Amino acid sequence: MxxxxxxxxxxxxxxxxxxxxxxxxxxxxxxxxxxxxHGDKGSSSTYHRIKNxxxxxxxxxxxxxxxxxxxxxxxxxxxxAAMTGxxxxxxSVREYIDVNVNGTAGLMDSIITRxxxxxxxxxxxxxxxxxxxxxxxxxxxxxxxxxxxxxLLRRGKFDPVCPVCRxxxxxxxxxxxxxxxxxxxxxxxxxxxxxxxxxxxKTVGIPAYAFRYQNVYGPGQSLINPYTGIxxxxxxxxxxxxxINVYEDGRESRxxxxxxxxxxxxxxGIESPLETTxxxxxxxxxxxxxxxxxxxxxxxxxxxxxxxxxxDYRIGDIRHNLADLKRIQSSLGYxxxxxxxxxxxxxxxxVESQVNVEEKYDKxxxxxxxxxxxxxxx
Numbered sequence: 001m002x003x004x005x006x007x008x009x010x011x012x013x014x015x016x017x018x019x020x021x022x023x024x025x026x027x028x029x030x031x032x033x034x035x036x037x038h039g040d041k042g043s044s045s046t047y048h049r050i051k052n053x054x055x056x057x058x059x060x061x062x063x064x065x066x067x068x069x070x071x072x073x074x075x076x077x078x079x080x081a082a083m084t085g086x087x088x089x090x091x092s093v094r095e096y097i098d099v100n101v102n103g104t105a106g107l108m109d110s111i112i113t114r115x116x117x118x119x120x121x122x123x124x125x126x127x128x129x130x131x132x133x134x135x136x137x138x139x140x141x142x143x144x145x146x147x148x149x150x151x152l153l154r155r156g157k158f159d160p161v162c163p164v165c166r167x168x169x170x171x172x173x174x175x176x177x178x179x180x181x182x183x184x185x186x187x188x189x190x191x192x193x194x195x196x197x198x199x200x201x202k203t204v205g206i207p208a209y210a211f212r213y214q215n216v217y218g219p220g221q222s223l224i225n226p227y228t229g230i231x232x233x234x235x236x237x238x239x240x241x242x243x244i245n246v247y248e249d250g251r252e253s254r255x256x257x258x259x260x261x262x263x264x265x266x267x268x269g270i271e272s273p274l275e276t277t278x279x280x281x282x283x284x285x286x287x288x289x290x291x292x293x294x295x296x297x298x299x300x301x302x303x304x305x306x307x308x309x310x311x312d313y314r315i316g317d318i319r320h321n322l323a324d325l326k327r328i329q330s331s332l333g334y335x336x337x338x339x340x341x342x343x344x345x346x347x348x349x350x351v352e353s354q355v356n357v358e359e360k361y362d363k364x365x366x367x368x369x370x371x372x373x374x375x376x377x378x
Contacts, residue, residue, distance in 0.1 A: 001119075002026045003270070004074040006061055006107070007081030008054065009033060011221050011229075012124065012213070014046035015263050016078065017054055023267070027054040028074055030061060030081065037222050045354075046220050061103035067110040071118065076270060078122040079107060079197065082190070085227035086128060087364070089186035090316050091371040100189035101196070108200040121201050121208040122269050125194040125279065127255065128187030129212065132318050133174035137162040143169060144179035153313045156377045158248045160319055171287070173324035176212070176279050184316035194279060201277050209269040209276075211262075214283035214323050218259030218343060219350035223357040226364040230254075230290065231344070233361050234297055235351050240359040244307035247314060250291030254321045255283040258338035258346075268332040276331075283323030284336045296341065300348035311377035314368060 003020060007013045008029030017027055029050065038044035042058070050056070059066050061081040071077075082100045083089070089096045104123070111118055127133075132145040145160035152158075162169045182188045194210040201208030217231045226233060237244050265282045291309065298305045328334040338346075368374035 003076045005078045009047040017050045029054045068114045071110045076120045080124045086184045088227040101192045104193045123197040125210040125212045126190040127214045129191040131181035131183040134172045134178045135169035140164040175324035210279040214255035226360040236359045246309045250309045253287040253289045257284045258343040261336040280328040281323040285325045287322040315373045
């Protein structure tokens with residue numbers, strides 16, 4: 001089997017490629033080696049990890065002629081190529097839509113018009129498509145809160161409220177049948193990617209999986225991209241002796257899933273004999289607060305650090321995230337193996353092996369403030 005991995009030099013892609021090569025698959029990788037992620041001249045460790053293991057093509061996913069050519073000689077597509085980052089997407093709308101949506105559309109055009117060889121498609125979707133996700137109201141049952149009211153955010157009231165009675169609600173694990181309600185351009189673009197792939201796959205009769213990855217972390221995560229990856233961002237701030245700005249009240253939480261678990265789920269999708277077209281959550285099934293992440297990182301690095309809980313809030317952010325894993329457990333037998341404490345320990349050991357990295361988060365925060373997307377409470 002010959003597999004095309006778009007975005008294969010990235011964080012998830014490189015780990016996946018190493019595993020697939022070890023299992024005996026032949027790989028073709030397309031990646032544009034975006035400097036924001038890979039540094040100048042493709043200096044990232046993820047690229048160097050795979051460049052001699054695969055047939056590597058440095059190109060843009062929107063190059064239609066290139067796609068038409070490559071798809072003639074592959075059997076499976078794993079489509080990971082995308083612009084990532086919730087905050088940046090809110091002021092780079094055209095670029096996110098062009099790369100994520102139009103790039104995916106071109107890939108599907110090639111499948112429909114040029115290739116009859118494709119046996120399966122995997123696409124990376126995201127937890128961002130759910131927006132605030134699923135909650136429970138004692139009065140109104142399961143509810144899906146709207147985007148949080150900025151008047152309340154300015155007053156330091158960060159928890160979402162029931163969209164029906166405006167009362168207190170409790171977090172529930174978000175399953176795949178939950179309301180799709182992205183609160184960022186990034187989330188909108190990822191849902192468009194998912195829908196385009198699954199729709200075309202059904203039309204032409206190709207099995208397809210859309211993996212709704214939660215917050216993926218681990219060794220190899222870019223330390224130079226200040227727009228995505230909270231563990232990487234906090235690590236570079238810590239190691240440069242600067243103060244970490246924890247948004248809201250620090251109690252906002254995410255489902256952090258270790259990279260090895262993500263690779264296991266993706267490989268299971270590639271190898272599954274099920275002739276199906278389906279969307280699946282890939283996460284840990286546990287939510288961890290941002291403030292707890294800061295403490296766990298500080299303990300792992302074993303040095304003094306400073307952080308402030310500022311009450312600042314970012315437009316497009318959600319309050320909590322927790323994935324329901326029942327569907328992927330029943331269909332692919334997926335069970336996450338790495339808990340957050342173990343995963344952060346492995347991540348920190350990797351960071352300590354890297355050369356000193358410049359902290360660029362101040363620049364990204366300045367951009368968010370300039371565009372009115374990062375604001376302070378009253």
